[in-house]
Amino acid sequence: MNHVLCGLAANTALPSELVDRLIAVADADIAVNLAGRADLSREQAVALVSRVEESAVQLAYEGRLTAADIDPAAHPQAALAMLHERAGSPAWARLLAADPVVEHREKLAACPDLPPDVVDTLAADSDARVVSELALWAASDVAARLAGHPHAEVRRAVAANEATPPAVLAALVTGEGLPPAQRCLACEREETPFVHDPQCPRLDCDLLPGASCDGSHESTVHDVQQAALRNPATPTEAVVGFADHPSMLLRWALAARPDLPPEVARRLAADPAPGVRADLAGNPAIDDALMRVLASERGHEVRRTLAHNPRVPLDMLVQLAGATRIGPTLLPRIASASPAEAEALSQSPTPAARMLLAQRRDLPAEIRDELAHDPDAKVVKSIAPHPGLSEAQLRAMVDRHGVRVLAKVAANPDAPPALLEDLTRHEPPVQKAFREIARHRHATASALLACLADQQARPIAAGHPALPPPVIAELLADADGQVVEAAAANPSLPPAVMSDLVLRL
Incomplete structure (x- = not known):
């Protein structure tokens, strides 16, 4: 790397004629800084692409190129970038939908506003990665159609898509009303029954640790349920039954849902997994009574997460601040404190509470000045x-x-x-x-x-x-x-x- 030329390429005071000279000799490293210049003209952008083809993607995302500047056959990545920014031609999408490079079709599937015929082509793609990417971003009607796809990985993507209709998400959670999945990534590549070794020594293996299939595609089915539990569009009644599920990961996903019913939250508050209780503690849906139960926990992570809950009562937050290492951060409840609450916090006998208030940068002058003279160094450091x-x-x-x-x-x-x-x-x-x-x-x-x-x-x-x-x-x-x-x-x-x-x- 030529550090001098890379730096010059980013220098805002570099005259335009010298920018032209740098473009003429640019390599990939120099091109990154040249492409990021705010004063780069369209003509210079086109010249840079001619010199360093890889720069076309960055230039396309930054709006330095027009559709007339891009040949999708020569620069498919740049064409995909422009399609992603809604600046490309529908004809490009049709061309790239038939691209033999799977990665190109996969990126195309994530682009918005694709023509319906292109969506249909991608939905019928032979590679599950392409269809999964489409399912992740698709409109509700397409997502609903892909929920019954024979590949379990596609269903996982549908379960994560917030545009998927609630009834479909509920079906993905239970499996009812959908035909059984026929394959998953594990059984596609390995003879079943198979459990992927978390310490897999194969450098070319991209299966997730613990991926398994005994013919029922169990690890991907689990991932489908987890994605649906994390999806706020999934109906509450479809997920509450997971409060007692043997999978900690599913209970963990449930604990963070903003629509958590009080009785389910109380069951999760007694969960044996600290991570589940910690995510529950940060959930604004829980009531004050349950917060006080969680505040009595010995586990530091539960108390720390509770302090970040935007609905935690101030008196409880002051107690947590005195007994928990929260650190110098602006907590949501502190940020939303009223003028009267801020005044009360500034008078708190707990230095940690005053320190948390001092993280605000919009304090009235009188409170700011009072904290500036605080006897505690942690408070002064924050203000x-x-x-x-x-x-x-x-x-x-x-x-x-x-x-x-x-x-x-x-x-x-x-x-x-x-x-x-x-x-x-x-x-x-x-x-x-x-x-x-x-x-x-x-x-x-x-x-x-x-x-x-x-x-x-x-x-x-x-x-x-x-x-x-x-x-x-x-x-x-x-x-x-x-x-x-x-x-x-x-x-x-x-x-x-x-x-x-x-x-x-």
């Missing part, structure tokens, strides 16, 4: 990136809590240049702070030069436009390819240097 904090407040945080809050202070979008410079000189240094400063919009040349001394911050700093142009040019010879590429992509790289690098190709 430090909040916009609107003054330089004096940010400096006070560092003075009180030092290295524990330094990186978060550096991440504050309003941190002024002088503060960022001072943070680079802090003793002891904090590596993560250098990375935050290196990407900060207010970083000065002095601060960025300090960041270059840190191995992880160096590639980030090399791409910052405030870095002095002579330094950027020097970094083009760096031993680290990431640094070289970032420097070459830096819009502050002197135009004369850009020209020299391209014109001497």
Whole structure:
């Protein structure tokens, strides 16, 4: 890989005439960055495809090409990309439906708004992968028709399709009203009875671990049921009976359903599998009483998931915060807290609760300022990136809590240049702070030069436009390819240097 040319190809300040020169010599790596340029003209896009055929797919997805620019026989992948974006010709779909390459037909089957005759052709395809892909995205009438397909893998895809009619999904769960499946991936490839070894040593084997068939296609039938249980369009009455099913995976899928009846939820709350109880704890459908039962669990994962439930009562969430490692994340219930609830949380005697509130970035100034002076470093660390904090407040945080809050202070979008410079000189240094400063919009040349001394911050700093142009040019010879590429992509790289690098190709 030529890191200099790859970086130049992404440089937003590269003149159009130099873009043309890069297109003329582009390889696959350079083409990726060229195709992503916002200023790439249609003529340049067509020229890039002529130079690097693989770039046609990216250019098609990014809307840089028109149907007139694509020959579907020469560039089937680009044609498929345009069909996926609803920008291709129906004639292409008919051509690709007969393509001998299975992967092309499979991708075609996932495209929207296909002509009815193409859908019929794909539905009758001899390869189950193609029909399965069609079944996964098909409209309700086609999905209903494919529910009785002889291949169990196609039925699994129908079960996952949210457009499948509810009655059909119910039939897939029970098997009633549908003809038995005749084959699955396991019995197609292996002599039955067969159970796929999870440690299968064959490098060319793509069967899932544990895939099995004794003639009843049991592992795929199980997968059909699991897909239907996860499908919100499947009727509630068709799935509630799985609360006591011997398969943990099926009970697990049931536990996350938003239409879970209270009596079924109570049975799942006593499930022996922690994963089932954890998913149940995060389900907004459960009531407060059941949440309190789950909050008393000793298992950390159940309590942690309950804390992420958008309907968890605030008093319970405060208790969970004090007893469970939730981490610095904005929980849904915190994000939706009313002004009065936010005020109450800011006064909580539990530091972890104040820390969770501090993750919000829309707090009123009075609450934000109160949390900025919190005695607990975890709270201050959470509030430090909040916009609107003054330089004096940010400096006070560092003075009180030092290295524990330094990186978060550096991440504050309003941190002024002088503060960022001072943070680079802090003793002891904090590596993560250098990375935050290196990407900060207010970083000065002095601060960025300090960041270059840190191995992880160096590639980030090399791409910052405030870095002095002579330094950027020097970094083009760096031993680290990431640094070289970032420097070459830096819009502050002197135009004369850009020209020299391209014109001497």
